[in-house]
Amino acid sequence: MVRIPVTVRTSGENVDFTCATASFSDVFFRYLEVGETSSGNSCNSDHGNGHFDDEEDENSFDVKERKEFWKSQDEILKATLRRTSSIESRIRRETVEIVRKTNIESTICECGTSAAGGCRSCWQREICNRLRIAGFNCAMCKSKWRSSSDVPSGEHSYLEVLENSSSRRGEIRVVIELNFRSEFEMARASEEYNKFIRRLPEVFVGKSERLWSLIKILCAAAKRCTTEKKMHLAPWRKQKYVQLKWQGRRERAAVAVAPPLPVNLSERPVKSKASMLTFDLRENLPGLHRKAVEVV
Template sequence: MLKIEYRIQSEIRVALQEILERYMLIGSKLRQEVNGIIEEAKETEFCSCINQYQTLSFDIGCINCLRKRVINLLCHKGLKATLCVSKWKHTKNYPAGSHEYIEVMASTQGRKKQIPLVIELEFRDQFEIAKACDEYMKLVDKLPLCYVGKTEYLNPIVGVMCDAAKRSMEEKKLHMGPWRKRSFMQMKWSSTSERRSLNDEPSRQLLHQSCSKSSKPAAAGIISKRKLDNSC
């Protein structure tokens, strides 16, 4: 039994490593540029919230304000950056919820058409589990703090990590909440459609809701929103 478990853990590690290696090879130049912009954003007074709150990766202010600041800087650098909001309704399988991330249109070598890339500022945080087993935590440590890349690599990473999370919860004899399941996690980075300028009144209201206690909405960039009717 222990040999089988060790083999499965080894297969999960190898699968994740292979996906991450492919991810790192594609778009490395743009990823380096975006990471530089993220660091630049963190060095500015980006947070306009009355009540700032912290995340696991960022202890310098509100992640929602940082996200909007990054979008502003990306747009200033000439990139087409979008704030995407995925929303899903309550079902018998999942609680209602929403998630924000950034999408940037990028040119790739050999292609005339630009492709959308996902920027998730809290990527590693999405997989943190308080009482996870050591093997799972080692996998989490391999993940990039921020994800900058195609959904082509994001979805397989989510799949591997959710499978590993399930095994970790089983080992600890803990219940796995529906928000830890693969189908739920992948809803966070669903494709989006409707786009509105941040200067539009509906967008200003959306920003205020997404960043509670916010006093100053971001002044540049684009916002994209879609409500997902997830019945799976």
């Protein structure tokens, strides 16, 4: 028989099992009894130890905080998209209708290389042309910016309508982005982010102030997504870079109003062709008519 000093902590108390006559079996079974009476506070709780419980609580807090973040951001995004003015609504309705008709007609690009929509430049020119026919002061714009320490160089093309209907409000700039949703899509993104992006319209029509608010919300969501997925946030997804797409040094080029593009190649206007050898001067140039002279 030997003395085995054993101290067990139970519910804030230290129980000393050291005694001269205590055997190892006595100490062991008495330790089990103390463990049963202390329930979840002992080292042999259902979860194994207190440290595991702390990790479980921390994980559950992360999940809860994550859900609250995406829920709050979703509400902010929906509220921002709902806000609009009469000018924005009028231009938006006309733009969406023109895009719908253009997609149905499958017009041919001016360059003749692809159908409308396949060539971004020709598609933008066609939409701009039809908006001008509808009476809007629309033009194609191209933003260009140089690289800096935190922003790589780039350029981006979009449409812009300048509205001067109200002298009190002055000139209003309305941005039209035909591929707005795709500008924020991300490979290997989380389900929360993908659901968030699916709320965006494919065709954005709104004042520049509205656009800046959306960019701030969307870039914050992109940063949160990459952090949760432990991915690197690319510089072209940062707010400063994204804003330059529609805020950089702009080149505004008006598009001359012209008839809409032909629906398909077979319906293109056919140029008249004539050979100089078969050109009938008597039918086409009546001023050159001469009296026939009998040759003797």
